[in-house]
Amino acid sequence: MALQLRRKTHESVVYIDRDSAPRIIPSGEDFILEDLPIGTRVIYPNAPIKGLPNREAAIRYALNHPHGCDPLFAQLEPGMQVTVAVDDISLPLPPMATPDIRQTVLEIVLDMLAGHGVDDVHIIIANSLHRKMTEWEMKRMVGKRIFDEYYPDRYYNHDAEWLDGLIKIGETKHKEPLTLNRRAAESDLLIYVNINLVPMDGGHKSVAVGLCDYESLRAHHEPQTIRDSDSYMDPAKSELNHKVHRLGKIVDEHLNVFHIETAINNRMYKGDMDFLLKNEDDFTAFDRMKFEAMRYTMSKLPRPARRKLLHSKPAQYEMIACHAGNTEPVHEKIIEKAFDQYAIPVRGQCDILITGIPDISPYNVYSVLNPLLVQVMGLGYHFNFYRNKPLLKKGGVLIIHHPCYDEFDHKFHPSYIEFFNRLLPETRDAFVLRDKYEREFANNPSYVEMYRRGNAYHGAHPFFMWYWGENGRQHVGKVIAAGAENAHVPAMLGWDRADNLTEAIAMARSFMGSSAEITMLHQPIIAIADME
Amino acid sequence: MIVWRDYTHNLLITTKPTVWVIVLPFIKSNALWPCGIHRVLDTKATEAVLAAAAFYDLEGTLVSTNLVHTLGFYARNEPALFRSFKKSASTLLSLPVFAITDQYSRKVFNDLYFKRYKGVKEDRLRYLADDLFLSVLKPAVFPGTYELLEKSRRNGLRQVVVTGALDVSVKPLMAHLGIEDYVANRLEFVNGVATGRLLPPVMAAATKASWIRVFAEREGLSLSDSFAYTDSMSDLPMLSIVGHPAVINPDMRLRQTALHHDWPILNLK
Numbered sequence: 001m002a003l004q005l006r007r008k009t010h011e012s013v014v015y016i017d018r019d020s021a022p023r024i025i026p027s028g029e030d031f032i033l034e035d036l037p038i039g040t041r042v043i044y045p046n047a048p049i050k051g052l053p054n055r056e057a058a059i060r061y062a063l064n065h066p067h068g069c070d071p072l073f074a075q076l077e078p079g080m081q082v083t084v085a086v087d088d089i090s091l092p093l094p095p096m097a098t099p100d101i102r103q104t105v106l107e108i109v110l111d112m113l114a115g116h117g118v119d120d121v122h123i124i125i126a127n128s129l130h131r132k133m134t135e136w137e138m139k140r141m142v143g144k145r146i147f148d149e150y151y152p153d154r155y156y157n158h159d160a161e162w163l164d165g166l167i168k169i170g171e172t173k174h175k176e177p178l179t180l181n182r183r184a185a186e187s188d189l190l191i192y193v194n195i196n197l198v199p200m201d202g203g204h205k206s207v208a209v210g211l212c213d214y215e216s217l218r219a220h221h222e223p224q225t226i227r228d229s230d231s232y233m234d235p236a237k238s239e240l241n242h243k244v245h246r247l248g249k250i251v252d253e254h255l256n257v258f259h260i261e262t263a264i265n266n267r268m269y270k271g272d273m274d275f276l277l278k279n280e281d282d283f284t285a286f287d288r289m290k291f292e293a294m295r296y297t298m299s300k301l302p303r304p305a306r307r308k309l310l311h312s313k314p315a316q317y318e319m320i321a322c323h324a325g326n327t328e329p330v331h332e333k334i335i336e337k338a339f340d341q342y343a344i345p346v347r348g349q350c351d352i353l354i355t356g357i358p359d360i361s362p363y364n365v366y367s368v369l370n371p372l373l374v375q376v377m378g379l380g381y382h383f384n385f386y387r388n389k390p391l392l393k394k395g396g397v398l399i400i401h402h403p404c405y406d407e408f409d410h411k412f413h414p415s416y417i418e419f420f421n422r423l424l425p426e427t428r429d430a431f432v433l434r435d436k437y438e439r440e441f442a443n444n445p446s447y448v449e450m451y452r453r454g455n456a457y458h459g460a461h462p463f464f465m466w467y468w469g470e471n472g473r474q475h476v477g478k479v480i481a482a483g484a485e486n487a488h489v490p491a492m493l494g495w496d497r498a499d500n501l502t503e504a505i506a507m508a509r510s511f512m513g514s515s516a517e518i519t520m521l522h523q524p525i526i527a528i529a530d531m532e
Numbered sequence: 533m534i535v536w537r538d539y540t541h542n543l544l545i546t547t548k549p550t551v552w553v554i555v556l557p558f559i560k561s562n563a564l565w566p567c568g569i570h571r572v573l574d575t576k577a578t579e580a581v582l583a584a585a586a587f588y589d590l591e592g593t594l595v596s597t598n599l600v601h602t603l604g605f606y607a608r609n610e611p612a613l614f615r616s617f618k619k620s621a622s623t624l625l626s627l628p629v630f631a632i633t634d635q636y637s638r639k640v641f642n643d644l645y646f647k648r649y650k651g652v653k654e655d656r657l658r659y660l661a662d663d664l665f666l667s668v669l670k671p672a673v674f675p676g677t678y679e680l681l682e683k684s685r686r687n688g689l690r691q692v693v694v695t696g697a698l699d700v701s702v703k704p705l706m707a708h709l710g711i712e713d714y715v716a717n718r719l720e721f722v723n724g725v726a727t728g729r730l731l732p733p734v735m736a737a738a739t740k741a742s743w744i745r746v747f748a749e750r751e752g753l754s755l756s757d758s759f760a761y762t763d764s765m766s767d768l769p770m771l772s773i774v775g776h777p778a779v780i781n782p783d784m785r786l787r788q789t790a791l792h793h794d795w796p797i798l799n800l801k
Contacts, residue, residue, distance in 0.1 A: 161683075408794070410790075410791055410794070410796075410797060411797070414794075414796045414797075417794040418794075421794070443683070443686075443687050444776070445586065445680055445683040445684040445687065445689075445759065446759065446761075446776065446778040446796040446798060447796065448679075448683050449676055449679065449680050449683070449798050449800065450796055450797075450798055452676075452679065453676050453679075453798070453799055453800065453801075454798070454799055
């Protein structure tokens with residue numbers, strides 16, 4: 001039995017045996033140690049692909065050898081109007097150590113533009129309906145030199161509610177409208193600088209989503225599209241991707257876009273926290289010491305301080321590929337590289353899927369992982385980390401591990417509070433929510449102002465978060481929140497709760513049968529289970 | 533007013549565990565909602581759709597000035613140089629008193645503040661109103677004010693300003709902002725001269741709330757669907773009667789209250 005369990009189908013897939021070490025499970029700002037049942041399959045992130053030794057050279061090479069169009073320098077003329085759009089703070093996660101890849105790309109691109117007499121240059125953060133980045137975050141992302149030169153007049157956030165700053169580009173034959181940032185759309189050249197963290201990023205999504213308005217977004221950020229995406233991390237089978245692709249065709253018809261995409265490896269942590277990415281069976285004494293030291297320190301700190309500490313740890317991602325040129329061929333190359341990094345061949349679905357929810361999500365950078373975001377990480381992102389078929393069987397049990405505290409950030413997530421407390425008690429039906437309340441929230445003058453003049457997510461954003469859990473919600477038979485410190489948050493989300501993982505597994509087994517197959521995603525992980 | 537967190541808390545946390553055992557399975561199947569909510573929702577669904585409004589405080593909320601700026605302007609524009617100097621100095625020296633009384637009670641503040649107008653002629657106030665608007669109030673309108681009003685208007689909300697400022701002084705500003713419905717304080721005049729007293733109802737604190745109730749009833753407005761905006765803790769009653777309260781550039785006390793109740797906190801600067 002032991003030998004059978006110890007078999008390795010892939011270096012990232014480990015089976016728990018009698019003498020296996022307990023596993024570390026992130027649960028919000030905490031890290032807990034749990035003994036898993038024998039036979040549990042644990043999926044770890046792949047080993048990081050080695051980063052490119054000279055990323056400046058790689059970027060220059062990409063600019064000079066683009067796919068499907070002339071090199072960037074050949075497209076430049078003195079006096080032309082150029083807009084450079086960049087991904088916002090939701091990528092990568094956690095925010096990467098400086099210099100950010102965007103800074104490196106921008107330094108090269110802006111020097112090239114200046115060298116060719118192009119002075120009319122704006123840098124726009126393609127935040128879509130995400131919160132606008134703060135001044136400090138903007139400075140950190142591009143570096144002091146660019147920030148001082150361009151901020152605030154020529155380096156700013158996209159504003160999806162500034163009517164004069166938007167222009168309608170057209171609509172697809174499926175009546176999906178596309179309204180984009182006017183400056184970007186009317187420029188002679190739009191250069192998009194992307195960082196690809198997960199396979200749904202980049203490609204046509206960059207411009208068609210990052211620079212659009214609410215009406216354009218709601219055409220594809222809706223429950224049916226998500227239900228029809230199997231999964232949204234698999235571009236070929238993602239209805240979301242298909243719709244965005246259609247919009248991208250319109251972008252290509254009307255705008256001259258030069259796309260620069262980069263792929264990064266998955267080296268989320270290095271040094272004092274690198275043990276989080278390792279197999280616990282392979283821990284050295286030093287790894288154990290580091291973990292115990294971190295756990296002890298964390299246990300002495302209040303939650304906000306723990307959160308602050310975790311958010312102060314930048315990711316150590318390295319660039320593993322850079323391609324430039326026309327959107328589609330560039331994206332194809334980058335996706336290929338991303339799957340090289342993230343794909344893990346996995347045989348057989350499981351009955352019970354366990355995933356800890358770390359304090360890392362695209363929507364809580366320097367903020368709180370509120371209940372809706374816990375939901376989107378569990379049923380949305382973690383559930384959708386697959387290709388071909390879900391890791392979890394239809395009707396299976398998803399166990400998430402998180403305290404599920406009833407805490408919201410008033411500055412960043414004001415509309416989430418009303419959504420959670422007012423709407424969810426009425427219904428959890430995504431279609432009803434969309435039809436009955438989405439526009440009300442989107443047009444709420446208070447939320448609009450907080451999005452425009454503050455740093456709040458758009459009023460409609462909590463709806464999108466709910467929809468993003470829709471295919472997961474339809475697929476699973478039950479969700480159990482292990483370690484939830486209250487009853488009402490899991491109840492509002494439609495979940496069961498358990499005090500700890502052992503209890504949750506017992507509950508799941510009583511639902512799925514005592515021989516249920518268990519798999520755990522070893523968090524933090526960015527991976528795609530390539531199901532056979 | 534619905535305080536969302538309390539609403540949930542009362543409904544979900546204070547429900548006895550035995551009740552939960554019965555209710556939870558139904559909640560999951562979307563078949564039955566806790567009766568409190570069910571009733572509210574059904575009632576709402578069957579009600580005729582009422583119009584709604586956005587109620588704004590003015591000073592400190594839509595404009596950066598406060599009542600003292602207005603008083604200072606009138607003092608500076610006294611016809612005689614000596615009187616102008618005397619009134620300006622007197623206004624300046626009164627600032628600490630105004631600040632303290634405003635913290636203590638808006639009614640006491642009003643009593644003290646409007647006494648400063650005693651002896652001022654009505655025609656002079658009207659004569660200076662346009663100057664006051666151009667030199668003091670218009671530059672003080674927050675940049676976000678125009679956007680907020682515009683968005684609110686596009687949503688079909690009636691725009692109503694409820695202010696403790698003087699009616700004569702805010703009239704041009706209301707025209708500038710395109711606001712037709714407003715209520716402000718009115719000085720009592722005898723033979724065209726201000727007595728330093730206000731005519732009732734005095735717009736402050738709870739009076740604003742009761743005025744809004746009456747106004748909403750008369751105009752057929754739904755307070756549950758209405759919005760209210762203010763910067764001052766004294767306007768808490770006004771925030772408490774609408775379904776969508778929000779605070780703008782709040783002081784520390786109001787900020788804490790807003791955080792406690794999960795109200796949006798706006799910055800129009």
